[in-house]
Amino acid sequence: MQNLKGVASGLLLFLLTACFAYAEEGRLMRFPDIHKDEIVFVYAGDLWLVPREGGVARKLTSHPGPELFPKFSPDGNSIAFTGVYDGNPDVYVIPTEGGEPRRLTYHPGARPSSGGVEIDDWVIDWYPDGKSILFRSSRESFPTSKLFHINLEGGFPEALRLPEAGLASFSPDGKRIAYNRKSREFRTWKRYKGGRAQDIWIYDPKTDGIERITDWDGTDNFPMWSGEKIYFTSDRDHKLNIYCYDLTAKNIRKITNHQEYDVKWPSLGPDAIIYENGGYLFVLDLIGEKTKKISVEIPAERILTRPNWEKISNMITDFSLSPSAKRALFCARGEIFTVPEEKGEVRNITQTPTIREIYSAWSPDGKWIAYLSDRTGEYELYIRAQDGTGGEKRITTDGNCYRFHPVWSPDSKKLLYSDKKLRLYYVDIDEREPVLIDKAGVSEIHDYAWSSDSRWVIYSKNNPAYFASIFLYSLDQKKVNQITGDLTDDFSPVFGPEGKYLYFVSARSFYPTFSDFEHSYVYRNTRNIYLITLQADSLSPFAPESDEEEGKEEDKDKEKKGKEEDKKKKDEDEGEEKPKDIQIDLDGIDQRIVGVPINPGNYAGLTAAKDKIFYLSMPAIYEPGSDSKPQNELHMYDVKERKDETILTGINNYDISKDGDKIIYRSGNTYGIIDAKSGKNKVGDGKINTDGMEMKVDPGGEWEQMFNEAWRLERDFFYDPDMHGVDWKMMKRRYGQLLPHVAHRWDLTYLLGELIGELCCSHTYVRGGTMPKTEHVDIGLLGADLEPDRKGGFYRFKKIYKGENWKDDRRAPLTEPGVDVKEGDYLITVNGKEVTYPDNPYAFLEKTVDKQVKIKVNDKPSADGAREVTVKPARSEYMLRYLDWVETRRRMVDEGTDGRVGYIHVPNTSLFGLNEFSRSFFAQARKEGLIIDVRYNGGGMIPDMFIERLERNLMSLWAPREGQIGRTPSVALFGHMVCIINENAGSGGDALPYYFREQGLGPLIGTRTWGGLVGISRRLPLMDGGSVTCPEFAFMNLKGEWDVENHGVDPDIEVDNRPDLVIKGHDPQLEKAIEVIMKKLKEEPKKLPEKPPYPIKK
Known part of the structure; x- marks a missing residue:
C-alpha cells in the first residue's frame, strides 16, 4: 500500500509538472478587471484568474457560451459578468473562488438579433456599496440603450433616468456617474471623428444635471473615476492611450504612450487600472502612474483549437453536375466534394483543411475538376483528376487579385475566368499561359461562355450607363466584336450546342406598372429571352409555319432523310461526334435578333441544351421578410416545339448535365437531381444525400487562412488602392503576429476587426463564423x-x-x-x-x-x-416600441402646429424605411408643411428615391364642379419642410439630409450625423461561413471632393437633445423643428389660389 501511495504521489507530481511545462505566456486576454492583488480576464471565451504579479492563471468557467465583461465586486468576493449561456446575453454572478454562476437577468432586449457583436445586458460596473450591478440594455428603449441596475440577489432590473448611455463609472461616493452618452466600443473603425465621436460627461442622478468634461473631436471613452481624477482612453495622438482629467484643475494629461497597439478595455481597481494592449495585460499603478506588463501563463488546453470532424453540408457555397449526371460537385468550407446521385461514397478530392478551394467546375469529358485555390497565398487556377487521385496541376502562376469562376471549353482543353481588375482571360491547360480577352471599363465581367467548337467566347460587359452589351471573341482571330447595341441591357449569353443560335436575356420589354397612390410608374418584369441566328442564311426557329400536303416523292425524300438521321443518332450513341466548326456571320447580326415567344418576366440563369433552353423566373421581392423561402421557378423552353414548361418551383438555383437530360437544383439546404422534363416535380425529388460531406476541421489553420484572406479581400476590393495611406503589408505583420494566440472564433473576429479598422473607414464589418454551439432558450415578451x-x-x-x-x-x-x-x-x-x-x-x-x-x-x-x-x-418588442416612439412625435407635431404640419420618421433607407416613408408621405402630402425626421436612420440604399418625392413642385391645379381641387403632381407638398438629424443617422441616413440640403428643401436641425458615406455591395465570405465587408465606392460631392465620410453632415441649426431635458419629457430637436416651421408658415405663407369665376363662353 505504501508503494502505491508513492507511485500516486509521483504521478501527481509528474502531472502537475507537465501541466506547468505546457503553460505558455498568454496573449489575446480580453476584458480584464483588477481588485487589489487579483486579476480576472477572458481567454478563449472563459473567465480566468491570475495574481496581480502574473504567473499561472486559473480557469474559473468552462461553458461553451462566451463570458464577457467580468467585474470584481467592491469586496472582491464575487465577479459579475455577461454570459451567453442560453443563446442570449444575460447578467450573471459567480464567487471569486469558483462555483456555479447565478443568473440575474432574463430579457432578450428590444432589438431583434442581427448576428453581429451588439451585446445586450452588458455588465458595466458594481455600485460602490456592492449591493447592485450596473448594466446596459436596450430592453425598454427605442432607439438607444440605457443603464439599468439590478440587485445582487436578483429581482427586477430598473432603469436609470438617463435616456441613453454607454460606458460609465461611479464617483467614489456613488453620488455621480462619469459616462459616455454614446457607445461604439465594438465598431471596427479606428480614428473616428464623425457625429458619434465619444466624450466624457458627468451625471448627477439626484438633480439630473449633466456636465461635459471632454470635447476632443475623436474618441474619449472608458471613463474611470478615482478620487478627484477621471481616467479615460483617447486617440488624441493617433493611438488610444490613457489620459487623466483632473476635476480640480480641469486639465487633461496623457498617462500612457503606446505607439503600436491601442489601449483596449481598461478597467479601474482600488489602486490600479488594468488594460489590454497588443493582446497582453498591463497594469497602471495609480500612485506613481507607471505601467507594467503582466506576464500570464495559461495552461495550454486550447480545446477549441483541436482538429475535429464536422458535417459541412450546410456550408455549401457552389454546386454543379458531372457531365453524365452520375455525381454532383460541391464546394463547402474550402474543400471540394463529389457526391453520388445514388450509389457510392462521398469523395473529398482536395483534403486541404487549411487551404481554401472555391469555384469548382467539372470538365465536359468528365476527367478533370478545375478550381481556384489559395495554396500559394493568392488564388491560382488548378485542375486535378475527378476521382481525387494523383496530384493537382497548377494552371496559372500570376495571381495578384481575387478571381471568379472558371468555365471549361467543350473540348476540355481550355478555361475561362475573370478577376477583380475587370479582366477576362482564357488559358490552355497544357500551355498554361493566360490570354487576355478583354478588360472592362465599368464593372466586373461575370457572364461568359464557350461555343460548342471551343473557338468562340461570348460574354456581356457594362457600358457607362450600366447597360450590358454582348461581345464575341474569336480565338482564331484574337478579336472582339460587339454584337448587341448600347441602348438595350443584354446579358447571360450562351451558345446553343448545335452552333445555330446564340441565346441571351435582355431587359427590353417596357410595360409600366402604375402606383396605387400617385400618378407614377415603374418598369418591372422587363426581361425576356432572345436568340440570334449565327448564320445569315438561317431561318428563325419561330418563322411562320404552314401545314402542307406532301406528295409521294416528298414521302420518299422524308423517309430517306429519316433513315439518315437515325444513322447519325446511332453514330453519336456509339462514339461522340466531334463538334463542327461554327460559322458566325457578323454582318447584320444585330438584325437577326428574335424574341423567344414567352411573356416578359424577371429572368436569369439561362442555359442551353439541344433544341432546349432552361431559365429561372424570379419573382420580384418587395415585402420585408418575404424572401425567407426560395421562390424561383425553373422553366424549360423547347425551341422545336415552341413550348414553355415549368420544371420545378421553389428553388434557388440549378445546373444541367452535358446532354441537358438531367438537372441538379438547390432549394435552401436541399439538393436533388431530376430529369429535365415537366411533370409533377417538387422540391425533395431526387434528393442527394449530402450527410456524408464531412471533413476534419483544423480551427487554427482555418483561422490563419481566414485572416490572410480577409487581408487580401480588403486589398483587392477596397475603393482606394493606396488603402487610405495605410501600410497594409505592415498591418498584416502587426496583427498577424497575434494569430498563434487565437484560441476562440471570437478572438479571430476581434483580430479581423482590429486589422480592417486600421483603414479608418466606415462599413468595415466582420460577421458570423463557426462559434461553439449553445442551445437558444427564447424569452417571450408581452409588449x-x-x-x-x-x-x-x-x-x-x-x-x-x-x-x-x-x-x-x-x-x-x-x-x-x-x-x-x-x-x-x-x-x-x-x-x-x-x-x-x-x-x-x-x-x-x-x-x-x-x-x-x-x-x-x-x-x-x-x-x-x-x-x-x-x-x-x-420574440421582440422592437417594432412596438418603434411605432410608439413615432406616434408620440406625430402627436407632438399635430398638437404643436394645430394639425397644419405632418411628421414623417424615416427609420432607414432600405425597404422598411421606404415603406414607412411612403405610408406617411402619401397621407400627409397635402399638409402645409412636413417635418422629416431622419434621426436613428440605419441606412441601406442610396436615398435619391426619397428626395425625388420630397422635391416635387406643383405644376397645375384641376377644378371640379364639386369637391376638392385636384393637383398635378397628385402627391406633392405645397409648403415648407425641415429635417431633423442626429449622430445616430448614418450611411443612407447621412446621404438623405445631405441631399435634402443640396436640393434646397429646408434647414437641417439637430446634431451632426454619423459620417459613414462609403458603399458596400456584397459581403465577402470566409471559409467557415463568416464574412467581412469592404467599402468598394466612396461618396464625392459635385465639386470633386471626398465628403461626409468620417465627419458627417452638419446641421444648419444645432440642437442637442440634452439628457436633462429629455428626462423631463422634452424632445428639444423636435420642438425646435416645430418652432422653425411654424415661423416659416407665418413669415412665408404658401397659399393655393382660389377657384376663379367660371368662364362665360356664350
Whole structure:
C-alpha cells in the first residue's frame, strides 16, 4: 500500500509538472478587471484568474457560451459578468473562488438579433456599496440603450433616468456617474471623428444635471473615476492611450504612450487600472502612474483549437453536375466534394483543411475538376483528376487579385475566368499561359461562355450607363466584336450546342406598372429571352409555319432523310461526334435578333441544351421578410416545339448535365437531381444525400487562412488602392503576429476587426463564423413596461404598447382582440405560476415565444378576483416600441402646429424605411408643411428615391364642379419642410439630409450625423461561413471632393437633445423643428389660389 501511495504521489507530481511545462505566456486576454492583488480576464471565451504579479492563471468557467465583461465586486468576493449561456446575453454572478454562476437577468432586449457583436445586458460596473450591478440594455428603449441596475440577489432590473448611455463609472461616493452618452466600443473603425465621436460627461442622478468634461473631436471613452481624477482612453495622438482629467484643475494629461497597439478595455481597481494592449495585460499603478506588463501563463488546453470532424453540408457555397449526371460537385468550407446521385461514397478530392478551394467546375469529358485555390497565398487556377487521385496541376502562376469562376471549353482543353481588375482571360491547360480577352471599363465581367467548337467566347460587359452589351471573341482571330447595341441591357449569353443560335436575356420589354397612390410608374418584369441566328442564311426557329400536303416523292425524300438521321443518332450513341466548326456571320447580326415567344418576366440563369433552353423566373421581392423561402421557378423552353414548361418551383438555383437530360437544383439546404422534363416535380425529388460531406476541421489553420484572406479581400476590393495611406503589408505583420494566440472564433473576429479598422473607414464589418454551439432558450415578451408594486408584492403594467395587429411582425400581445388587459392592471400568474416581487417576471416567460400562454391579471395586487386571458408572447418588442416612439412625435407635431404640419420618421433607407416613408408621405402630402425626421436612420440604399418625392413642385391645379381641387403632381407638398438629424443617422441616413440640403428643401436641425458615406455591395465570405465587408465606392460631392465620410453632415441649426431635458419629457430637436416651421408658415405663407369665376363662353 505504501508503494502505491508513492507511485500516486509521483504521478501527481509528474502531472502537475507537465501541466506547468505546457503553460505558455498568454496573449489575446480580453476584458480584464483588477481588485487589489487579483486579476480576472477572458481567454478563449472563459473567465480566468491570475495574481496581480502574473504567473499561472486559473480557469474559473468552462461553458461553451462566451463570458464577457467580468467585474470584481467592491469586496472582491464575487465577479459579475455577461454570459451567453442560453443563446442570449444575460447578467450573471459567480464567487471569486469558483462555483456555479447565478443568473440575474432574463430579457432578450428590444432589438431583434442581427448576428453581429451588439451585446445586450452588458455588465458595466458594481455600485460602490456592492449591493447592485450596473448594466446596459436596450430592453425598454427605442432607439438607444440605457443603464439599468439590478440587485445582487436578483429581482427586477430598473432603469436609470438617463435616456441613453454607454460606458460609465461611479464617483467614489456613488453620488455621480462619469459616462459616455454614446457607445461604439465594438465598431471596427479606428480614428473616428464623425457625429458619434465619444466624450466624457458627468451625471448627477439626484438633480439630473449633466456636465461635459471632454470635447476632443475623436474618441474619449472608458471613463474611470478615482478620487478627484477621471481616467479615460483617447486617440488624441493617433493611438488610444490613457489620459487623466483632473476635476480640480480641469486639465487633461496623457498617462500612457503606446505607439503600436491601442489601449483596449481598461478597467479601474482600488489602486490600479488594468488594460489590454497588443493582446497582453498591463497594469497602471495609480500612485506613481507607471505601467507594467503582466506576464500570464495559461495552461495550454486550447480545446477549441483541436482538429475535429464536422458535417459541412450546410456550408455549401457552389454546386454543379458531372457531365453524365452520375455525381454532383460541391464546394463547402474550402474543400471540394463529389457526391453520388445514388450509389457510392462521398469523395473529398482536395483534403486541404487549411487551404481554401472555391469555384469548382467539372470538365465536359468528365476527367478533370478545375478550381481556384489559395495554396500559394493568392488564388491560382488548378485542375486535378475527378476521382481525387494523383496530384493537382497548377494552371496559372500570376495571381495578384481575387478571381471568379472558371468555365471549361467543350473540348476540355481550355478555361475561362475573370478577376477583380475587370479582366477576362482564357488559358490552355497544357500551355498554361493566360490570354487576355478583354478588360472592362465599368464593372466586373461575370457572364461568359464557350461555343460548342471551343473557338468562340461570348460574354456581356457594362457600358457607362450600366447597360450590358454582348461581345464575341474569336480565338482564331484574337478579336472582339460587339454584337448587341448600347441602348438595350443584354446579358447571360450562351451558345446553343448545335452552333445555330446564340441565346441571351435582355431587359427590353417596357410595360409600366402604375402606383396605387400617385400618378407614377415603374418598369418591372422587363426581361425576356432572345436568340440570334449565327448564320445569315438561317431561318428563325419561330418563322411562320404552314401545314402542307406532301406528295409521294416528298414521302420518299422524308423517309430517306429519316433513315439518315437515325444513322447519325446511332453514330453519336456509339462514339461522340466531334463538334463542327461554327460559322458566325457578323454582318447584320444585330438584325437577326428574335424574341423567344414567352411573356416578359424577371429572368436569369439561362442555359442551353439541344433544341432546349432552361431559365429561372424570379419573382420580384418587395415585402420585408418575404424572401425567407426560395421562390424561383425553373422553366424549360423547347425551341422545336415552341413550348414553355415549368420544371420545378421553389428553388434557388440549378445546373444541367452535358446532354441537358438531367438537372441538379438547390432549394435552401436541399439538393436533388431530376430529369429535365415537366411533370409533377417538387422540391425533395431526387434528393442527394449530402450527410456524408464531412471533413476534419483544423480551427487554427482555418483561422490563419481566414485572416490572410480577409487581408487580401480588403486589398483587392477596397475603393482606394493606396488603402487610405495605410501600410497594409505592415498591418498584416502587426496583427498577424497575434494569430498563434487565437484560441476562440471570437478572438479571430476581434483580430479581423482590429486589422480592417486600421483603414479608418466606415462599413468595415466582420460577421458570423463557426462559434461553439449553445442551445437558444427564447424569452417571450408581452409588449409592455412592468413596474414593481413593492407594497402590494406584484408587478403592474405601467405601459402597454399598441401595435398594428393586422401584421404579424407588428402585433401587440396585450392589445389583440379578446385580450382584456389594461394599463394599471397587475400581473398575477403566468401559466399557473404566481409572479411576485422581487421575482424576475421574465424568468416565467422562457420558451413562450408565439405559444399560447395563460396569464392572470387583476386591477388590484391580489389573486382574488383575477381574470385569466390567453396571450401569445412576441420574440421582440422592437417594432412596438418603434411605432410608439413615432406616434408620440406625430402627436407632438399635430398638437404643436394645430394639425397644419405632418411628421414623417424615416427609420432607414432600405425597404422598411421606404415603406414607412411612403405610408406617411402619401397621407400627409397635402399638409402645409412636413417635418422629416431622419434621426436613428440605419441606412441601406442610396436615398435619391426619397428626395425625388420630397422635391416635387406643383405644376397645375384641376377644378371640379364639386369637391376638392385636384393637383398635378397628385402627391406633392405645397409648403415648407425641415429635417431633423442626429449622430445616430448614418450611411443612407447621412446621404438623405445631405441631399435634402443640396436640393434646397429646408434647414437641417439637430446634431451632426454619423459620417459613414462609403458603399458596400456584397459581403465577402470566409471559409467557415463568416464574412467581412469592404467599402468598394466612396461618396464625392459635385465639386470633386471626398465628403461626409468620417465627419458627417452638419446641421444648419444645432440642437442637442440634452439628457436633462429629455428626462423631463422634452424632445428639444423636435420642438425646435416645430418652432422653425411654424415661423416659416407665418413669415412665408404658401397659399393655393382660389377657384376663379367660371368662364362665360356664350
